[in-house]
Amino acid sequence: MKTRVFRYHPLLVTLHWLLALLIAGALAVGFFGLAAMPNTDPQKIGILRVHMAGGMLILGLMAIRLIVRMLTAKPARATSGHPSLDRITPLFHYGFYALILAMVATGYATGILAGLPAIVFAGSGAPLPTSFTIYPTRVAHGYLAVVLVGFIALHGVAALYHQLGKKDRLLGRMWFGRRALPPSAEQ
Numbered sequence: 308m309k310t311r312v313f314r315y316h317p318l319l320v321t322l323h324w325l326l327a328l329l330i331a332g333a334l335a336v337g338f339f340g341l342a343a344m345p346n347t348d349p350q351k352i353g354i355l356r357v358h359m360a361g362g363m364l365i366l367g368l369m370a371i372r373l374i375v376r377m378l379t380a381k382p383a384r385a386t387s388g389h390p391s392l393d394r395i396t397p398l399f400h401y402g403f404y405a406l407i408l409a410m411v412a413t414g415y416a417t418g419i420l421a422g423l424p425a426i427v428f429a430g431s432g433a434p435l436p437t438s439f440t441i442y443p444t445r446v447a448h449g450y451l452a453v454v455l456v457g458f459i460a461l462h463g464v465a466a467l468y469h470q471l472g473k474k475d476r477l478l479g480r481m482w483f484g485r486r487a488l489p490p491s492a493e494q
């Protein structure tokens with residue numbers, strides 16, 4: 308019989324909030340650090356190093372998160388009271404995963420096209436290309452980042468709607484504490 312739980316597994320909760328911080332950090336470094344800085348700036352390689360390593364860490368933690376999600380008991384699917392919204396919610400969540408993967412893929416592809424592994428991690432001393440926007444993958448990376456910000460905003464609004472509007476304690480499912488539901492509780 309499947310264990311009935313109120314909350315997600317603590318490892319999944321830890322990964323969720325850690326990834327939220329890392330993704331917000333990657334977006335902030337990208338928009339406010341990298342995009343605004345000319346490639347001739349001597350500080351750019353250091354910032355690229357942080358951004359690229361952070362992106363790869365995000366990919367690794369996302370893979371672990373997916374595995375933990377598949378292997379551990381999950382609370383019953385949340386309902387909003389709007390059947391059409393409830394139907395698109397899983398698609399939205401898969402879209403989230405796909406977007407983050409696409410961010411890493413386009414970032415990584417840009418890095419390869421521009422020869423960044425040697426410049427940024429191996430200290431080859433070669434200059435950065437004049438601009439990364441000559442690579443279509445870089446352009447896609449920028450547009451996808453804007454879509455990702457939209458997804459994050461919608462995700463936050465939905466969580467607040469549950470927490471404050473429906474008052475169904477949805478946020479508590481993604482926090483630490485006793486997980487088991489009493490045997491009498493409805494799933």
Ligand code: HEM
Binds near residue numbers: 337415
């Ligand atoms: C979830 C992961 C990631 C997020 C959220 C993210 C976010 C961003 C953002 C917001 C920008 C600026 C976009 C703009 O203003 O047009 C950017 C630029 C960039 N990112 Fe990422 N990124 C991620 C992963 C990666 C990875 C894994 C790499 C490479 C291994 C990478 C390489 C780059 C490069 C080369 C730029 C261009 C910098 C420039 O044009 O000066 N990114 N990223």
